[in-house]
Amino acid sequence: MKTLKILVGVAFIIAISAFAIDKVSDTEIDKGYSIGDIATDFSLKNIDNTNVSLADYKEAKGFIVIFTCNHCPYSVAYEDRIITLDKTFKSKGYPVLAINPNNPKAYPDDSFDNMIKRSKEKGFTFPYLFDDGQKVYPQYGATKTPHVYVLEKTPEGNVVRYIGAIDNNYKDASAATEKYVEDAINALLEGKKVPVEVTKAIGCSIKA
Incomplete structure (x- = not known):
C-alpha cells in the first residue's frame, strides 16, 4: 500500500x-516575436536628436537590432563586438541599430544624456536609439541587455531570422566558439537558412 x-x-x-x-x-x-514573424517598424530618437526608423534604410538587406544599454556589464563587454558587427556588415546591407530599452528613472545611468556620452566615449558607428516610454522592446519580446534580433528585408516586410545572444562567450570574444549573429547574417547573404535561429540571451534584465 x-x-x-x-x-x-x-x-x-x-x-x-x-x-x-x-x-x-x-x-x-x-511574448514578442518568433522566427518568421514580420517585425513592425519604429521611430525612435537617436543620440543626434534625429528620429530613426527601419524605413530610412532604403538599400538595406536587413538589420541587426540590438537591445543594449550603458550600465550593464554584459552590454559593456559586447560593445567592441557590436561595433565590429556594424563595421563588417553595414557595407553588406545589414547595419546595426542599437536600442536602449531601460527606464532611466529606474536606472539613471541609462539616461539619454548618458547614452550620448557613452556613444562618444566608445565611438559608436551605429545609431543608438532611446525606447522612450518602453514601447518597442515588449513588441520584440526582449528581456535582456544585450538581446539581438536579426531581420531580413523581404517583399512581405522585415522577417525575424535570428533571436538571442551575439556569441557564446560574453567574457572573451577570442574564446567564443559560436558566433551566432555573424553566422546568421553570412547565411542570409548566401541565401541559406540560418544555422542556429534561437539562443538564450545572456545579460542584465531590462529595467522597467
Missing part, C-alpha cells in the same frame, strides 16, 4: 510538472 501511495504521488508530481512546463511554453510564445 505504501508503495502504491508513493507511485501515485510521483505520478501526480509529474502531471503537475508537465502542466507547468506547458504553461511556461504558452506564455513564452505569447
